[in-house]
Amino acid sequence: MSFVNVRERIEFRPEKLNKVSLFDVPELFLDVYCLEPGQAQQPHVHANNAKIYYVLDGEGTFVVGTEERALGPGNAVLAPAGEPHGVRNATEQRLTLLVTMAPNPNSKG
Amino acid sequence: MSFVNVRERIEFRPEKLNKVSLFDVPELFLDVYCLEPGQAQQPHVHANNAKIYYVLDGEGTFVVGTEERALGPGNAVLAPAGEPHGVRNATEQRLTLLVTMAPNPNSKG
Numbered sequence: 001m002s003f004v005n006v007r008e009r010i011e012f013r014p015e016k017l018n019k020v021s022l023f024d025v026p027e028l029f030l031d032v033y034c035l036e037p038g039q040a041q042q043p044h045v046h047a048n049n050a051k052i053y054y055v056l057d058g059e060g061t062f063v064v065g066t067e068e069r070a071l072g073p074g075n076a077v078l079a080p081a082g083e084p085h086g087v088r089n090a091t092e093q094r095l096t097l098l099v100t101m102a103p104n105p106n107s108k109g
Numbered sequence: 110m111s112f113v114n115v116r117e118r119i120e121f122r123p124e125k126l127n128k129v130s131l132f133d134v135p136e137l138f139l140d141v142y143c144l145e146p147g148q149a150q151q152p153h154v155h156a157n158n159a160k161i162y163y164v165l166d167g168e169g170t171f172v173v174g175t176e177e178r179a180l181g182p183g184n185a186v187l188a189p190a191g192e193p194h195g196v197r198n199a200t201e202q203r204l205t206l207l208v209t210m211a212p213n214p215n216s217k218g
Contacts, residue, residue, distance in 0.1 A: 002173045002192075006163070007183045023187040027159035028137060028211040030185060050136035054115070054163075054207065064111045074116045076139060076207075078132040083111075098163065098185075102137040102211030 006056070010096055012036050019099075028102035032056070033087075035095040040088030051079040051101045053087060058095030060087045115165070119205055121145050128208075137211035141165070142196075144204040149197030160188040160210045162196060167204030169196045 004022050012018055012034045023030040033041070035058075043063050053062065054076045061070045062077045064085045071077065079085030089095040113131050118141055121127055126148045132139040142150070144167075152172050162171065163185045170179045171186045173194045180186065188194030198204040 002176065002187045002189070003171070003178050003180065004185050004187075005183060006185055022185060023161060025159050025187070025189055027190060028161070028209065030161050030187070048136075050134050052132060052137070052139050052209065062112070067111065069112050071112065074114060076113050076115055076131060078111045078113075078134070078139070080111075080134055081136060098207075100137065100161065100209050100211075102209075 006032055006098065010034055012094060017041055024104065024106065026104055026107040028100055029104045029106060031099045033097040033099050035060070035089040037089055037092050037094070041086050043084045043086035045084050046081060046101070046105065048081050049101050049103060049105055050081050051085060051099065053077040054098040056096040056098060058089065058093045059091050060095050060097060061090045062087050115141055115207065119143055121203060126150055133213065133215065135213055135216040137209055138213045138215060140208045142206040142208050144198040146198055146201050146203070150195050152193045152195035154193050155190060155210070155214065157190055158210050158212060158214055159190050160194060160208065162186040163207040165205040165207060167198065167202045168200050169204050169206060170199045171196050
């Protein structure tokens with residue numbers, strides 16, 4: 001499946017951040033992350049994988065290394081391999097993010 | 110530089126499709142492609158790299174393998190490694206796309 005309407009795949013979960021898989025090949029994945037107010041992806045590190053977040057709707061508070069930024073729609077964030085990174089929804093509105101990671105750590109390929 | 114406002118980087122060129130580099134690491138790149146009406150990226154193949162397009166504004170006519178689709182904002186397109194792919198702006202409006210490719214074929218790393 002090579003074509004996807006991202007907005008049709010957005011789905012939130014009350015218990016935690018929901019990661020919806022859109023594309024999944026060995027070289028990279030594309031997910032949409034759906035965060036209710038207060039939900040977060042805790043800071044963590046991937047030694048050999050780079051990640052990019054792109055804000056679709058809402059405002060995310062991003063940490064990369066020692067930097068923190070609150071960013072709205074149309075902003076992109078790079079977490080280079082080896083850099084601690086995370087994101088939280090510190091607002092009262094829902095947050096949706098496109099997220100890509102390369103290479104794909106989930107790949108069986 | 111880990112943070113970028115994509116819309117501030119959009120810039121069109123009258124002579125051809127403009128590819129604006131946003132992030133560039135060995136694992137992947139992120140560009141914004143800016144296509145005036147009639148401009149195109151001709152179908153081509155990368156044997157070892159996967160590409161994803163995401164439509165920000167306008168409508169792109171995408172080809173992946175033998176499939177062709179005209180897609181508007183919020184749609185994503187995967188071109189798996191080894192699959193011919195391309196995009197053209199067949200409309201009268203400007204087209205902007207987020208484009209990521211992994212691994213990064215331009216990397217010196």
